[in-house]
Amino acid sequence: MKWLEKRATGKKGEKIGYPTQKPMGLLARIIRASTNEGDVVLDAYCGCGTTVAVAQALKRKWIGIDITYQSISLILKRLEETFGEQELGKVKTDGIPKDMASAIALAKRDDDRLRKEFEKWAVLTYTRNRAVINEKKGADGGIDGRAFFKIGKTDNAKIILQVKSGGVERKDVATLHSDMLPEKAAMAVMITLEKPSKPMLDEARAVGKFRHEDMARDYDTISIVPVIDIVEKGKTLDIPMSLEVVKAAKRANEEKQLDWLLDG
Template sequence: RWLSTQDAERLGYPTQKPEGLLERIISASSNEGDVVLDAFCGCGTTVAVAQRLKRKWIGIDITYQSIALVMRRLQDTFKNDPAVMSNITINGIPKDMEAARALAMKKDDRLRKEFEKWAVLTYTDNRAVINEKKGADAGIDGIAYFQTGSSSNAKVVFQVKSGNVGRGDIAKLRGDMQREDAAMAVFLTLQPPSKPMISEAMAVGTFEHDLMGRSYNKIEIVTVQELIEQEKRLDVPMSLEVLKSAQQKAAGDQLSLLDG
């Protein structure tokens, strides 16, 4: 049976295959302990099914966004078996500041965009949706939605900078946050922030999260060094349902751009 638009496993991508199909293919062509290779692993259907069928597997893709989606799917599918995630090795992502700078300083615009994706997805533990609308983002590189305890979800927006930064960047992000009707904004920077930048961010105030019973800075400045060396991550409650809804909307927007 092919996937309907309402299937629980549907992530919103038109090329996504049903798990039942991959289960039949993998079961018929391999045995437990064999290695399954998917060189275009996309939504992660093949690797998720291979893991469930007790196969070893190798998944390859060219963007951090795709790998993040695969990791998120595995985390949600095997959340009751932490050994699954601990046994996964990821190659090709920045693991130190030197590698992060090398990616950020690529001359090719497409490759530099991968630095932005990596920073946003790393900080959100793969829970954000990347803004793919070239030239129309007005400074917004990613969006995530989080639970507040009310009937609706709140939005947090992300901006990534790899070059020189200053107080004006925070002032602009404040305007972007208000325009996007976001509850919070995160400024991810390769360079350390200046004292005026920190003061500008603090002046915006705090967001009171009733569900968590705590306050968050409305604008948070996070350095890439904190991402790598301190493993600093976004600390707000986000459910799989919120993520799927955001991903499906983003996928639909991208398709409408192509159709237009």
């Protein structure tokens, strides 16, 4: 087991920072030895999705299971970056909110950990898996996630995200505005389970606009996004994220890794 953990980095450039990540070469050897093309590979604790990615590359069908949406998000992003949006569109997911009833059911769970999953789902779904979840224990300072977007050739700007599952009012928008200063955030997003009130929307509009010179476009400095728009209209953050800039390079590296697996 110790040997396996030492080998977890695999080939150079393969490691993505997941604590229990295993090398693609090891999984490729196991899958090749125990299955044929078209067979089904099951990973009941799929974590960062190495088994899933290798099974996809080796033309196996696969089923991945994990209890946290953060892992699911990581796998979806990995599949998109490695195989492209067309293949990602073929992936079927189950057990995550698909409508308002299931979103409300997850948000209103008695278990604090499960309610946190609602926040993760909302942040990662809205940002198309580009945000970083705030994992701080206890009080999170009102910040549930952070995302970054490019400004100019070398600089990044920050967006902070907050999720509210109930009892939200105008003062919460003002508080989010004040939270932007210590975070040095250019923009903020409040995702609400309930429909925002007119005073909330007025408070957000009063903050003004952020001018993105590269995009030649103005964005709301504070946006309020109802969950219903995410689940029923597929609304997502429409500003190019910093991760998009490096996606092509990461995909090229993954393709080299997969070519090595397929040739092995």
